[in-house]
Amino acid sequence: MIIGYVTTGTLIVYAFGLASVAGSSTLSHIAEFGIVFLMFMIGLEFSFDKIKAMKQEVLLFGTLQILLSWVIFYLVAHLFFGIESKVALVVSAAFSLSSTAIVLKSFNETRETHTGYGRNAIGILIMQDIAVIPILLLISLLANHEARLEELLLHTFLSAVLVLFILFVPGKKVATMILKLAADARMDEIFVGTILFIVLGASALAGYFGFSYSLGAFIAGMIIAGTKYKYQAEADLSHFRDLLLGLFFITVGMQVDLEFLRNHLFRILWVLLAVMGLKALIIYIIIRFFRSAKVAFKTALSLAQVGEFSFAIFALSQSNGLLDKETHQLLVLTVIFSMILTPFLLKNLRAISAVFVREREKSVPAFSGTIGLHNHIVVCGYGTFGKEVVTYLKRYDINYIAIDYNLAQVEEGIRAGDNVQFGNIAQKAILEKLNLEECVAVVVAVDDTRKIRVICESILQKAPHCHIIAKVTTKAEEEELGELDIYRVVNEKHEIARLLGQAAISCEYERLKGR
Structure with missing residues (x-):
C-alpha cells in the first residue's frame, strides 16, 4: 500500500x-x-x-x-x-x-x-x-x-x-x-x-x-x-x-x-x-x-x-x-x-x-514430564486461551499439565504457580513424556491456528484413541480438522455468537415473562 x-x-x-x-x-x-x-x-x-x-x-x-x-x-x-x-x-x-x-x-x-x-x-x-x-x-x-x-x-x-x-x-x-x-x-x-x-x-x-x-x-x-x-x-x-x-x-x-x-x-x-x-x-x-x-x-x-x-x-x-x-x-x-x-x-x-537468530537451547528449562499424573488433561498452548483453560481446570481441582514452545510464557506460568512445561508438542520425544495413553483429554489451545493440524496429527499418531478438543478461529480450519478423528472442534467465533444469541433470547424471555 x-x-x-x-x-x-x-x-x-x-x-x-x-x-x-x-x-x-x-x-x-x-x-x-x-x-x-x-x-x-x-x-x-x-x-x-x-x-x-x-x-x-x-x-x-x-x-x-x-x-x-x-x-x-x-x-x-x-x-x-x-x-x-x-x-x-x-x-x-x-x-x-x-x-x-x-x-x-x-x-x-x-x-x-x-x-x-x-x-x-x-x-x-x-x-x-x-x-x-x-x-x-x-x-x-x-x-x-x-x-x-x-x-x-x-x-x-x-x-x-x-x-x-x-x-x-x-x-x-x-x-x-x-x-x-x-x-x-x-x-x-x-x-x-x-x-x-x-x-x-x-x-x-x-x-x-x-x-x-x-x-x-x-x-x-x-x-x-x-x-x-x-x-x-x-x-x-x-x-x-x-x-x-x-x-x-x-x-x-x-x-x-x-x-x-x-x-x-x-x-x-x-x-x-x-x-x-x-x-x-x-x-x-x-x-x-x-x-x-x-x-x-x-x-x-x-x-x-x-x-x-x-x-x-x-x-x-x-x-x-x-x-x-x-x-x-x-x-x-x-x-x-x-x-x-x-x-x-x-x-x-x-x-x-528465524533465519538469522537461533536462540541457544541451554537456557531452556528441562522437561520434567508428567510424573505422578494419571487421568490428567494436557493443555497445548499457554497463551491467551491456554491460560484461561488452566484457570478453569484449577478451579475444579483437576490434574493437568500445560505445554508451550514460548519460553517467556512458560516462565510466566511457572511464576504464577501453574504446571507449565517448555516443549514443542509436535515432536515425538515430547509426546512420549506426556503420558497420552492415560490422559482424559488433550485441549489444543494454541494462539497460532496454523499449527493446529500438525499438532493434532502428531497426537493421533502417538495415541489414536486420545480425546482431542481443538480450538479454531475460522470455518475453513474447522473443515480441515473434520478429516481427522477429533473428539470435538470448537469454533471460537461460533461459540461467542451462540452465547451472545442466548443472552439476547434470555432478554426477550424476561420481557415476555414480565407482561
Whole structure:
C-alpha cells in the first residue's frame, strides 16, 4: 500500500507537471496531520500509567539509540568520508530517527504493539519524536552564529514544562467536560468535531511552543485514554488517520527526482544499505544487553529505516545553506527507499529472524514430564486461551499439565504457580513424556491456528484413541480438522455468537415473562 502511495505521488508530479507544488510547505503541513492522527491513536493505547511502566524502553533504549546512532553516523561521515562537520551533524541526526508512520501503522494492523519488540520500538519512537526538538534547535544554532545555546535550551525546557502543564492539568479537565457535553448531545457530528478540536488544539499548542504536532496529538491521546470516550474516539478518527496518512506518503513520492535517481541509482543503494545496516546493528547491540537475541533482532529490523521527520530536517538545513541541492536529493531518495523497503521487512519479521537468530537451547528449562499424573488433561498452548483453560481446570481441582514452545510464557506460568512445561508438542520425544495413553483429554489451545493440524496429527499418531478438543478461529480450519478423528472442534467465533444469541433470547424471555 505504501509503495502504491509513493508511486502515485511520483506519477502525479510528472503527469501533471506539478514539480513546483511538490516542495510546497503548505502541502507538507497538511500531509503531516496523517502522522498527527496516527500518534493520537497510539496515545489512546498508552495511558500515563503505561508510559511510566515503559520508562526503560522510552528513556533508556530511546536515549541510547539516538545518542549512539548520532555519534557513530557523525564519526563515519566526518572522519571516513570527509564530510564537513556541520553537514555531518545534520545528516547523522536525521539518520538516527526512524519512521513513526510506517512502523506504528504496521504494528497496529498486525497487533504487534504489545509484543516485546513492539514495546521496544514504540518506546524508542516516542523518544525520537521528542528528540526532533533539540535537533531542529541545533540546525538553527548552526545556521545562526549569533544564537546562544544556553538561551535555546532554557527556552525549550520552559516550553516543555508549560505545554505539559496546560495539557495535563486544565487541558484534561476541559477535554473531559466538553466530551461529556458532546456525548450528551447524541449527535455523531458534534462528537467527531469535538475530538478533532481536542486533537488539533493539542497539536497546535505543541507546535506553537516549537514541538512537533505529533507529540501534542500523542499527549492528547493519553489524556482521552483515561476517559470512557476512548473507544468511540478511536472509531471516529480512524478514517481521518487513513486518509491523511495516504496523503503523507503521496507527498513523499512527489519529492522523487527521476533524472537524479537514474544517474545516481547505485550510489543511493550503497548509502541505503550502509545506513540501514549500521543503524540496525547499533539498535541490536543496545537491546541485546537487556533482551533476548530474537527480540533485539526484531526491534533492530523494525527501526532500521530513516524516518519522515528527516524530510523536515533536510528541508530546513537546505534553506539555511547547510545542504546543497544534490546532497539534499541524495538524502531524500535514500530515506524514500528505506521507507519503501520497510513494509517488506515488517511483514516478514518472524521469518527473517528465524533465519538469522537461533536462540541457544541451554537456557531452556528441562522437561520434567508428567510424573505422578494419571487421568490428567494436557493443555497445548499457554497463551491467551491456554491460560484461561488452566484457570478453569484449577478451579475444579483437576490434574493437568500445560505445554508451550514460548519460553517467556512458560516462565510466566511457572511464576504464577501453574504446571507449565517448555516443549514443542509436535515432536515425538515430547509426546512420549506426556503420558497420552492415560490422559482424559488433550485441549489444543494454541494462539497460532496454523499449527493446529500438525499438532493434532502428531497426537493421533502417538495415541489414536486420545480425546482431542481443538480450538479454531475460522470455518475453513474447522473443515480441515473434520478429516481427522477429533473428539470435538470448537469454533471460537461460533461459540461467542451462540452465547451472545442466548443472552439476547434470555432478554426477550424476561420481557415476555414480565407482561
